[in-house]
Amino acid sequence: MVKTDYIIRIIEQFAAFLWAIVFNKKAQNYDIALDKIEEVYNGLLHLDSNVIRNLRVSEIIQNNTYKNILDKDNIEIIANLLFEEADIIERINGTNITSLQCYEKSFELFFVLFDNMETEKTYEKINEIINKLENYETKNEIMYKIYEYYMKIDLYGKAEDKLYQLLEINYPNIKNEIETFYKILLNKDDNILEKGNLPRNEIVNGIKELENM
Numbered sequence: 001m002v003k004t005d006y007i008i009r010i011i012e013q014f015a016a017f018l019w020a021i022v023f024n025k026k027a028q029n030y031d032i033a034l035d036k037i038e039e040v041y042n043g044l045l046h047l048d049s050n051v052i053r054n055l056r057v058s059e060i061i062q063n064n065t066y067k068n069i070l071d072k073d074n075i076e077i078i079a080n081l082l083f084e085e086a087d088i089i090e091r092i093n094g095t096n097i098t099s100l101q102c103y104e105k106s107f108e109l110f111f112v113l114f115d116n117m118e119t120e121k122t123y124e125k126i127n128e129i130i131n132k133l134e135n136y137e138t139k140n141e142i143m144y145k146i147y148e149y150y151m152k153i154d155l156y157g158k159a160e161d162k163l164y165q166l167l168e169i170n171y172p173n174i175k176n177e178i179e180t181f182y183k184i185l186l187n188k189d190d191n192i193l194e195k196g197n198l199p200r201n202e203i204v205n206g207i208k209e210l211e212n213m
Contacts, residue, residue, distance in 0.1 A: 007073055010044060010073065010077075011073060013044055014040060014044060014077050014080075017036055017039065017040045017044065018080060018084075020033075020036050021033050021036045021037060021084050022084070024036065025084065025087065025088055025091070028091075030088050030091065030092055033084070033088050034085065034088060037049070037081050037084060037085055037088075040077065040081055041081065044077075045074065045077065045078070049081075052078060052081075052082075053082075053101075053102070057105055057108040057109060057112075060075070060078060060105075060109065061075070061109075061112060064078075070112070070116060072113060072116055072117065075109050075112065075113055076109075076110075076113055076122075078109060079106045079109035079110045079113065079125070080106075080125075082102045082103075082105050082106035082109070083102070083103065083106040083125070083128075083129060085102050086098070086099040086100075086101075086102035086103045086106065086132070087099070087132070089102075090132075095135050095136060099132075099136075100133075100136045100138070103129055103132050103133055103136070104133070104138060104139060104142050106129055107126065107129045107130070107133065107142065107145070107146075108142070108145065110122055110125050110126045110129065111126065111145055111148075111149060114126060114149070114152070123153070126149060130146055130149075133146075140166065140169060140171050143162055143165060143166055143171075144162075144166060144171065146162050147159050147162035147163055147166070150162065151181075154192065154195065154196045155196055155197065156185055156193065156196035156197065156198035157196060157197030157198040158197070159181070159196075159198075160181070160198055160206065163177060163178050163181060164178075175210065175213070178206075178210055179207075179210065182203050182206060182207050182210075185198065185203050186200070186203060
C-alpha cells in the first residue's frame with residue numbers, strides 16, 4: 001500500500017513537471033523547460049541526466065527491472081524526458097545529432113512499453129516520434145524496429161515501405177524478411193489487408209518483383 005501511494009505520488013508530480021516543460025517549450029522559454037527536465041531527473045528520479053543520455057537502452061531497461069518486473073512508470077518518465085529534450089534542442093538548433101540520439105532512445109523505450117502495455121497514449125507518442133525521425137537519417141536498427149511497430153499495429157503498407165528502405169541499404173537478411181512478410185500477409189483476410197493499406201494484388205506483385213531482383 002505504501003509503495004502504491006509512493007508510485008501514485010511520483011506519477012502526479014511528474015504530470016505537473018511535464019505540464020510545466022511543455023508550457024515553457026511552447027512559450028519558447030527553452031532554458032526554463034530544460035531546467036525542469038533536470039529537476040525531474042535529479043529531484044524526482046534521483047538520476048544523473050548525463051548518465052541516462054550515455055546509457056544504452058538495454059542498460060536503462062536493466063536498471064529499471066527488479067525481479068524480472070519492468071518499472072514501466074520510470075521507463076515512461078525517462079522516455080518522455082528524452083523526447084521533450086530532443087524537441088526543445090531541435091527547436092533551438094534545428095535538426096542535430098543530440099536530438100536524433102534522444103529521439104531514437106525515446107522511441108526504443110516507448111516501443112518496449114508498447115510491448116508491455118498497448119495504450120493509446122503510448123501509440124500516439126510513438127507515432128509522434130516516428131514523424132520526428134522522418135527528418136533524420138536513423139540507425140538501421142531503429143528503422144527495423146519501426147517496421148516491427150507497423151506490423152504490430154497492422155499498418156502493412158508502411159511496414160512494406162520500411163522493409164524496402166532497409167533493402168536499399170542491404171540490411172542483413174532483409175530479402176528473406178520481405179519474403180516472410182509477404183507469406184504472413186497472404187494468410188490474412190482481404191479486408192484486413194485493405195485496412196492495412198496493402199491489398200492482396202499488391203502483395204502478389206511485390207512477390208514477383210522480389211523474385212526478379
